[in-house]
Amino acid sequence: xxxxxxxxxxxxxxxxxxxxxxxxxxxxxxxxxxxxxxxxxxxxxxxxxxxxxxxxxxxxxxxxxxxxxxxxxxxxxxxxxxxxxxxxxxxxxxxxxxxxxxxxxxxxxxxxxxxxxxxxxxxxxxxxxxxxxxxxxxxxxxxxxxxxxxxxxxxxxxxxxxxxxxxxxxxxxxxxxxxxxxxxxxxxxxxxxxxxxxxxxxxxxxxxxxxxxxxxxxxxxxxxxxxxxxxxxxxxxxxxxxxxxxxxxxxxxxxxxxxxxxxxxxxxxxxxxxxxxxxxxxxxxxxxxxxxxxxxxxxxxxxxxxxxxxxxxxxxxxxxxxxxxxxxxxxxxxxxxxxxxxxxxxxxxxxxxxxxxxxxxxxxxxxxxxxxxxxxxxxxxxxxxxxxxxxxxxxxxxxxxxxxxxxxxxxxxxxxxxxxxxxxxxxxxxxxxxxxxxxxxxxxxxxxxxxxxxxxxxxxxxxxxxx
Numbered sequence: 001x002x003x004x005x006x007x008x009x010x011x012x013x014x015x016x017x018x019x020x021x022x023x024x025x026x027x028x029x030x031x032x033x034x035x036x037x038x039x040x041x042x043x044x045x046x047x048x049x050x051x052x053x054x055x056x057x058x059x060x061x062x063x064x065x066x067x068x069x070x071x072x073x074x075x076x077x078x079x080x081x082x083x084x085x086x087x088x089x090x091x092x093x094x095x096x097x098x099x100x101x102x103x104x105x106x107x108x109x110x111x112x113x114x115x116x117x118x119x120x121x122x123x124x125x126x127x128x129x130x131x132x133x134x135x136x137x138x139x140x141x142x143x144x145x146x147x148x149x150x151x152x153x154x155x156x157x158x159x160x161x162x163x164x165x166x167x168x169x170x171x172x173x174x175x176x177x178x179x180x181x182x183x184x185x186x187x188x189x190x191x192x193x194x195x196x197x198x199x200x201x202x203x204x205x206x207x208x209x210x211x212x213x214x215x216x217x218x219x220x221x222x223x224x225x226x227x228x229x230x231x232x233x234x235x236x237x238x239x240x241x242x243x244x245x246x247x248x249x250x251x252x253x254x255x256x257x258x259x260x261x262x263x264x265x266x267x268x269x270x271x272x273x274x275x276x277x278x279x280x281x282x283x284x285x286x287x288x289x290x291x292x293x294x295x296x297x298x299x300x301x302x303x304x305x306x307x308x309x310x311x312x313x314x315x316x317x318x319x320x321x322x323x324x325x326x327x328x329x330x331x332x333x334x335x336x337x338x339x340x341x342x343x344x345x346x347x348x349x350x351x352x353x354x355x356x357x358x359x360x361x362x363x364x365x366x367x368x369x370x371x372x373x374x375x376x377x378x379x380x381x382x383x384x385x386x387x388x389x390x391x392x393x394x395x396x397x398x399x400x401x402x403x404x405x406x407x408x409x410x411x412x413x414x415x416x417x418x419x420x421x422x423x424x425x426x427x428x429x430x431x432x433x434x435x436x437x438x439x440x441x442x443x444x445x446x447x448x449x450x451x452x453x454x455x456x457x458x459x460x461x462x463x464x465x466x467x
Contacts, residue, residue: 004051008111017325026112050075061361081235087249094199116265141189147179152191216241386434388462395449397425404441407434
């Protein structure tokens with residue numbers, strides 16, 4: 001039996017401003033109408049079991065909702081209190097599967113990659129599965145078609161007649177000169193970050209080479225507990241776990257590793273350059289998405305999410321517009337976006353964490369305007385969903401119903417409001433907003449007060465077990 005393990009904990013900061021901490025690239029529709037996470041679920045082999053998802057606390061409801069949207073049943077969602085890289089994440093999944101299954105084969109997949117040739121991908125899995133059944137730890141290597149400096153490489157004993165190769169070494173992201181040498185040699189493959197192996201074999205190896213990772217993960221699971229559809233591991237024990245990649249912790253040290261070549265039109269969508277490679281270009285080398293007008297523009301990517309973007313007489317640029325940010329960079333310098341993100345974390349943290357539209361388990365809200373002592377939001381509540389029973393120390397709220405039927409709790413009174421009706425929630429009042437209909441509820445909320453931060457919420461009752 002193959003159990004897919006989907007690693008969905010990345011932050012995707014290299015694709016800012018589209019990708020942000022609370023809605024990173026794996027949960028965004030960057031290439032298709034579906035998100036990269038949904039694409040990963042949809043291309044799983046039909047004969048595989050329900051997948052295990054590993055993500056962090058902040059993304060748990062997004063992962064669950066996106067799986068529901070495509071009718072994909074999940075085995076479980078394991079919540080990491082903090083990101084510790086891929087070795088601990090895979091160790092948690094391997095230990096968890098042994099509770100319910102007799103030593104299954106794990107297919108480990110990043111949630112944020114693009115694989116266009118699903119048939120070739122499945123054929124590679126069949127080859128790798130046969131090796132895993134013989135107790136090998138298998139990774140998938142992509143044949144390089146350019147001297148890429150953004151990927152790790154696997155040096156292999158390449159035999160073009162074979163379906164798999166022995167591994168000689170792993171190499172971190174090289175400079176352009178070495179990447180060119182690797183490409184010309186024909187003995188190097190891009191490291192895809194996809195693996196397949198028996199749960200027991202992986203655990204034996206991680207315990208041999210990194211016993212502290214094994215021990216911390218084992219104790220974290222033993223002290224964990226179920227919360228709705230999620231498995232929460234113990235944060236104190238997990239905090240002690242080393243932060244290491246599976247390559248460094250196991251694959252570079254084991255004597256049982258094999259690599260299967262993967263020729264399936266793979267892309268890790270890890271940078272603007274990588275994303276642009278997935279797009280169509282016009283006769284001038286341009287790619288445009290959204291409301292864009294060009295005049296005498298060459299080799300440029302423009303993505304407009306909200307406003308019209310007009311460009312004249314420029315070339316070799318990346319321009320990305322969102323409701324609250326604008327990125328302009330030359331293509332050759334796009335890898336330096338991490339410098340901008342680091343500056344923003346220090347000065348405008350919210351621009352790296354949230355989009356103007358913020359998703360919650362009950363729906364979402366979007367900031368319309370914000371100023372001194374006021375904040376206006378558009379709130380959408382999903383059918384049959386409700387916000388927590390809560391109160392605020394510093395602000396009062398005015399609610400105007402735009403569409404749907406709202407059930408309002410304020411103090412000890414409960415009443416319904418419909419379109420064009422409104423209500424006032426005084427500071428300190430215990431209150432709740434609920435959608436009692438089968439259609440979305442939309443309201444405008446006007447907050448006023450001395451402090452309007454999201455941490456001014458004291459939850460008394462909550463359907464989603466949030467603190």
